[in-house]
Amino acid sequence: MSWPEPSDHRTNPEQNSFIPHDPPVKGKPARRWRLAVASTWLTTILLMGLGHGSISYAATTRLPPSSTSGVHTTAATTENRLTYTAVEGAHYYTIALRSDGSVWAWGRNMFGELGVSEDIRYRHTSSPIRIPGITNVIAISAAGSGINAAVQADGTVWEWGAGTLPYQVEGISSAKDVVTSSFNIALLRNGTVMSWQHPGTQGNHSEVHRPHVISGLKDIIQVGSSGQQGYALKKDGSLWTWNEPSQPDNPPSKPAKLKGLSNISSITSTDTSLLVLDQNGKVWALGEKGKPVLLHDDLKVKQMDGNSQYILLLTTSGEVYSYGRTVTGKEGRVKHLSGITDISAGYHHSLALSSDGTVWGWGSDKYQEAGAPATSSGGMVYQPVQAKLGIDVYINDELFQSTYSAVQTQYTVQLPVRAVSEAIGVAFERNQVNGIVEAYSLQYEDRTVTIRPNELEATVKSTSSSTAQSISLPEPIVNYSGATTVPFEVFEALGLTVNWNEETRMLTIQSDT
Template sequence: MLLVMIACAMLFTVVYSEGSASAAATGSGVSSPALNQTYKQVKAGTYYSVGLRSDGTVWTWGRNLFGELGIEKKATITSFPYPLRLPSLTGITTLSVDGQEGYQLGVKADGTVWEWGRDPFVYRQSILPRQVQGINGVAAVSSSGGIASAMLNNGTVVAWARLGGEDTSAVNPVTIAGLTNVTAISTQGMVNYAIVKDGSVYAWYAKLDDNRNVVLSKPWKLAGVSNVKQVSSIWDTGYAVNANGQMWSWKLTVSSKLAISYVTKPARIFSSIKVRSFNSNLLLSDAGVVYNVVNGKLNKVSGLPAVSAISRGGYHQLAIDKQGHVWGWGANKWFETGSPTSAEGGMVYTPAQLQSGVDIVLNDNRIDTIVPAYESDSTVQIPIKLLAAELGIRFSADSDGTITLARGKSIVTIHRNAGDVKVYLNGKPLELKSSIGSSAGSITIPYELLASLEIGANWDAAAHRLSIMT
């Protein structure tokens, strides 16, 4: 008889419990190819993260306390240590995260815009992924302070007020007058920025009036910067990187009449290094080296391979290496770095690689659950309660913590007592090579236990795919 410890990665943050109602697993109804594990875009929000894979799927992890992940309408699961796919989001080409608002936008290959995340009008409630009605032909998106913006395929920019989760009406996009041939937008901070085809930069101010109508200033062309390929800001301070890897910073102010002007004009910074991109005091050099900017000085981030993209959230940082793998470091109380373990104080001091997501395929159909399967101790842990109905398993939980899994003539009983677990098959002790686990308050079992219920399963470690046959 093997005594196994429950490996509960989220014990102190979980509201959702095994005995409560849960989202059921749903099949996709289509054959599932192997996962493309590489990421092409990653965004760090405030205590959570969102990643876009090369296959157009969107994955998320970290805090869900206020519904920011967009995985369930009423937020009951407060955080996720493992990447979870948002199954209704496919064919996404680019995404944007408003970390302060807990709100995301994505663009599909057909030019439609999709939104998900925290409902701004209902406490601890999510907007599940849905298409934003009333706008099409979009190439890129951005959002800040309740106002969403989109760069259209024709090179113009529009903005609209965010809607609440119960409002499914079409938005009313307002065109930013005077902006044409736009190639990139950024709407973080006090003002919004656009780069146009000739490499010049324009800034404009946007706000909502008392009736939630979008009020816009006239776009203002920045003097002193040119040939720009990337622009960003931290409140009133803007930053630009040009095609030669040179970087400038400046400060702006906005008058009561919405006129924009310089507080300090653009000045070269970090002239000793060729810069690829900059994001909220996180700098990526052209050589693929990442630096934290502290008091105006560059501090190299150790422990990373060559990096191609960076993102800084409220208290954690993310990077994509040149092989498409995601790395995270910094604050990790809510598992926002993607690491299921932390050092003292809830920190990840040395960058850790994000664990790959697991695809579950049942009889050639992909299965998505609100709690993801995950790799642990040379096995794959699966959320058995959420999968039970799909697998033809009768699941029951007693008040004393005993779990019963029944299928045909096979009955597996899991007794949990003060952290120790005893497992029986038809009343006889059953030895397990891997422990019973827990994630987001949902009990998980090593997939090998399915064999005791006469269910076949095969783990393809290279494809990160668990194929189950019933």
């Protein structure tokens, strides 16, 4: 194909984008094809309906041996070590796919972006929380509108966020990838494409419109979108586009081949334009009137992502470069990153996945969307920080999940006390005087544990003894993301068997009843 001469489009103070602007369109940038084949280390079966309280699932795999000691760690083998396999950044939050096929999220949840409750909101969480009701996931996508989607290994597509729990998209049973934007697109296993609109109102699943087939498309290997424009990359390297109707009752336009483009290996959109990666590792932007413009000819790129403000480029050597109005205000190579295999350009923070399955975040961190507390003033992270792996909690061999996550700290794991107590059958009370909490009490069978705020000691009293026993706690009772949390050692003091395995990211609680 005939390409124009190279041009290094870097941002100047008067330029709001890294490429010449087409007329602005709405919508989250369509994510590049994310397919992370997840090993089924832990398969779970949904037992209870979704609700804003706690949720339990049956464990179908053998749990670690119980132990009366508080901490039990073993060296995990490479095969069963949990890692992240894909990551997506959106507006002030992050979702990530773990190697066991589970999906986790962290960051802002003021508008229900994380999709863990239809009723409860809280400002943020940096501790990853597991998305309920979906398992064996192979692909994920996140949108700026707060809508997220995933494909399960059985080919079904699930959506959540913007105040809704995960629900299955009707009419799709053989998907292998999904892209969320102002409308959604699914790539099917047979190389065809389906698209559909978002719900008309928050939480109203009845207004989700059934997917329709984009006629004339076959042998497709990747899909994307920008505003109401859909894109499909064929196996032969050609690129096709169609217009998605803004009214759900209207059919999409007939796909048309984009002329002058060939030998394309991947695509991604940036809200206002399309980025194209050719088979030689060169990145092209479709600028004014669809004219291709070569970007950063000095780099050999294997992956790209971006939005209307900036782009991320991942080179074949595993280095990350950022250009435009970047999340830190600096262009060029992102320092302190190497061996990177995946990238994601969130609107205010950036993310990278390393070859060892670690997620790194930088940029805006007002809601700890980067994955850890901010390291600089103004809620910023200038040097990438490592995001944590989520913690699975099992109660009597059933996977437990509440609206609030378990939180690993330097000394222990903090648990949302009310939700865990309800699941076990522990009576939890706050003892108040004139509206001020003076103590918290947990009662289980013949034992009662009393904890005072800000203290590192608790008292344990048993009906079989006339004297109370004092125990030390690694941390006091605290409030995290709006939930009261206690160290797991408190439940041990109630006579429960608690096991925390940091390698497998699993905490188990067993009762005798």
